[in-house]
Amino acid sequence: MVQTRQWEKPMQNSPATLEPSFKSILIEVLKTALEQYPPKTKIGRILDYLLSLRNLELADKAALFLIDHGSQTLDLLVSRGFSDSDKTACNGTRFGLCHCGQAVKNGKSKFSRTQPPLLSLHIKAALFTGNYCVPIVKDGQPLGVLTIYVNGNHSHSAETEGLFEAIGNIIAVIIESQQMDQQLIQLVNDLRGSIINLREEKKFSESIIQGLNHGLIVVDLEGRIRKCNSVAQSIFKPFTTQLDGQFLADFLGDSAAKQLLTTSPSNTNQFERELTFITPTREKKIIGFSNVPQEDARGRKVGVIISLSDISELKYVRREMEKMNRLSTIAEIASAVAHEVRNPLAGIKIMAQSIEEEAKDNSEQLECSQRIIRQVDRLNELLSDFFSYARPAEPNKRPTSLGAIVAETKPLIHNRLIKSHIDLFVDISNELPKIIADPHQVQQVFLNLFLNAIDAIKEQGQIEISARFLTKSKVHYFKKRYPALLEGNNYVVVHFTDNGTGMPPEVAEQVFEPFFTTKTSGAGLGLSIVYRTLKENDAAIVLESKKGKGTTFIIFFRADV
Template identity: 25%
Template structure:
């Protein structure tokens, strides 16, 4: 059984390759055999032509000597004609096999054995291969002797025949009837053997070339498939790396960047072109410290670092690093995986904040219950005592002050309960411009009393936002009141509205040119009971943050000490199709 790795050879069955090779071999072998047979036929034709040429030369010589002296003997003609390369013997006989002339004069007058002489019933020309007594192979051709071949007798035939009798050398006036030529086939056989060997060598060469062609074709086909597979694999790998939510960066052994996905380019602000850029020159991270941390185990796993961004912000990132090894096991580079931990840190902070709020809510419920009951008694007693004295009496004023402080303390408890247990409120889609205008009207007198300019900067018709008018107005009131308290006389407070985030959010900004907030306090201003004001409760911004979260929005702050602050509410724009879903 073929294993899975051998069932196909370069994408084709190995039996198909064997079959193609056999077909090619049989075809070439058949052509070689046919060529060999043709060479054999050509060899036989050459032998026949050689013998015919000798006989023709002999007959021509006899014909030319007819007009000469009769002293020229036939024996001399035979010996001269036999002096050619490859002629073993040449003889002339009569019908009875008597040798009338022979290239070996000693054999003249002898009679050939019965099995070697021509028979009268045989054709005028016949050929055969014989073996001499010394073992030599001879190609023998018998042909009737006819010096007048192709010529008419023309009435001179009797004279011609009388002249031919002179060639009988007096031996009963016998005339030659047959010519026998013995040709040595060795040279022809050698040439044939060499040709046959060349044909076989050529056939083997063609088969080898054919197989090499098949293998080359298969290799080319496999190479093309491998290139396509490699290209598809690279494209898939590039697509996977590009779609990763993590930043991925690889460098070579010389710590030069060789690949990076879009997240890595954006996170690290890599310069263009970043290929072959030294990793140590990428700003924002202490790469030397990272390499030192990898020195012990050769890798790094989820180690947290601070990335100094181009804007001066510190971004928490988690870095993992591992060496990249080649096929031989040697290290060819390092891969770094960076994850922006900002969102995770925010989620952790939110979870911690929710845990604190939950604990605060349980405490607030108990505190409110324990405080409100005595507060009611205290306020009732203060009212009763105040009625016992005249309005101008110090005791009446003390009782009124006591009653006001009880009301203030009750408001603090109410705010605490509202923050700890905000409850659910309904949202309705609509324009928030009336909400902003109503909030500004409520604080206009406070701004005027402090000689502050209160400016509203609308941006035309606003898209609808899902909101609760009372709670959103409460947020704006808290922010504008804080701005009034932080802005010196003659300052300006502006409320601006704009569409942001590619048309998905509505930004409501409250800006002032007051004292600003220290950077060390920016991360704590939304924490309950954190305040920098002597008389503040520390719940205003915490309540604003909570209400905006209920609106599925967020609040951000930008502030510089001595310059002012900008609080921005980011509210999602209402989409009817999303609402239906």
């Protein structure tokens, strides 16, 4: 089926009924309409061409008006032969006040010989010899009106009126194309504005996401990460260098991924839920998280938004605070008990010594009195431990040599090392910076660690002591694992290692607790005193132990640098 063009639609006189010369005129007008000129230029060239046809007896005057539907007026677009007064009179004219307005109002072409009332106010009546007014209509919608003036020799005919109607249809297509172009330009401008707004909104949203002080990841329903911020990237850096596009299960495991993807009730507190991971470097990491479903515009769940934070350090601080509170409470109790018990013990010992002096000839009484004295001395030693733990002496912190402290401690345990066939290896450089601590209290710390290691080895083993300097520029590498470290400090790091029996994790977590012991003798205060003494000297201690493999105590002393 052949599609009919706008300018070929039926009219009073179709092109088939026009004279051959009129058909050639239409062909020239069509050629002009197809040229690459702006619409206004095209219409002007068409009017110039029509006015140049002398056989039509035209008056060298023509114009095209567009309709302003809002104000119901005609606005002049293109004119030829119009004087300034003509333009002033015709431009912005309301419908019905002139021939053009009447043609638009009636929707029919109009040929007039009589002068319009509007024109008589500006031009002498003798100058007006007639004009055609042809409505420009597209799809039943009036767009404007074409007016062509004729001279006194012009003879009106239906063929001529049909020619001008056909030309009007061509001009309607030109005007419609212009309007479509303007609409397209407006659409493009609106689209460009929308794209700019979307980019700005996206940039704003990304700035907010990246500016958060906690991690944020967005995943689809399959667990694939679609978006994340830099904090989330740093949290999961030990597992993967790139989060975008990764599946949670691939680097965290199915169980952890399932927990992260299971949305919680809306009233759940932020980061109330927790996950514990062991990184490839054997570092324990605790993650607090919360999540909400991500929905599309229709309210369908399309993913999960997960907020998360590394709370490993926070958990460590809380444990340390709880431990210090327990230690403080126990210390007060121990101090009170020791004070109340020591005085009666002193009386018991005096009485036992008196009995010992009077029982020189009674071997049975002598043995009993000596046994009482030994047990009282043992209790006094235990009370001394209580006091050491409950009321530690104020440390006299000063720069001191770590090597010298270890050297002074070695003679105190030399005999026990030989007796138990234990080898001692010390690797402490003379160039190592001094530590800031009370040397006497640090010596007591090492003595306790030596005795603890000898008990763990029993016989035939070895103890190794090594130390190295840790600059403050590298402290942050250790802070995640040892949160008690301060990044502004330089440290001397001591590794005290034995190859004894080692400890299972549940025992290792409690070794610094007061009165905790796995031995058959002792009060379980040795390592508690070590922990508290080091705290008083601004030092930190942690341990690494594995059942059957041995134990390493790692001590961080502030360096005098």
